[in-house]
Amino acid sequence: MRIEVLRMLSEEQRGWLYRAVAKLVLIDERLDNTEQNEFNEVMQALAGSLDMMDVQDLMRSESFSRPLTAPREITPERAWALFVELVRTAVVDARLATAEKAYLNNIMDCLGFAELGREPIFQWIELMAKAHSIENGFAVRLNQIIPQPKA
């Protein structure tokens, strides 16, 4: 998550985003390293530690498991900022699973997005996933980009 976005959010909105990111990451059946890091970051923030017991306690808690509702008195600009942060997490592994897409749709309901405007937004998300796929492709072929550093 981007620090500049986290900084501008209220405590309630930040807590909402952490919960939404954690739920999004849990939907994905194949966690890559970046998603694992995101998950650790939000768990650290929500549970106060990465201790397995604390994390499990949190995930079993009523406050974590209840369905997400919109943060109070949220402006469209802030709703968009929260949504974009979730999109960035969703595409970080370069693919958008059907379950993730359904989850983002629920988030859009929750944040008050109109039904009509969703298609271009999802097209943009698909392109974001493709761009991440290219980036991840570079990262696994670094020997073709950067010669081995001299000892």
Add this chain to the structure above:
Amino acid sequence: MRRQIISRLDQEQRNWLFKAIGRIIMADKKVDINEQAELFDALSLIADEHQIADAKRVLASADFLAKFTPMQHIPRDKAWDIFSELIRTAVSDAELAQEELDLLNQIMDALGFKKEARAALFSWVEKMVNLRSEELAFARRLDLYIER
């Protein structure tokens, strides 16, 4: 700026990244609101105590404005982390001026990137610029997408 990337860098690499972010942001001589936030983050997250205490002087210093010194012995994955973080900064205003492209080339030299790999990298950067532009366009027309 991504905390997990910064946490993997040592202080020398962070200082180098801080200089690169500052130079990229100032390269096109316009600093928009997104770039200001990036610079502020860079300062608070990666600069050392001396730089934070005297940020204005550091940003105008000869060392800050000098050509990039090559990062000796930097592992490939760290070089890539620095570069990918810089790209996120470079595209945050959804524009890539010639000065920024020139600077990215200098940075790639300093990080030891092969010349022949650059066309593909710049093509990806171009895609990132377009996607950021689309994101900002949505943000300007939120009345179409979000019901008040």
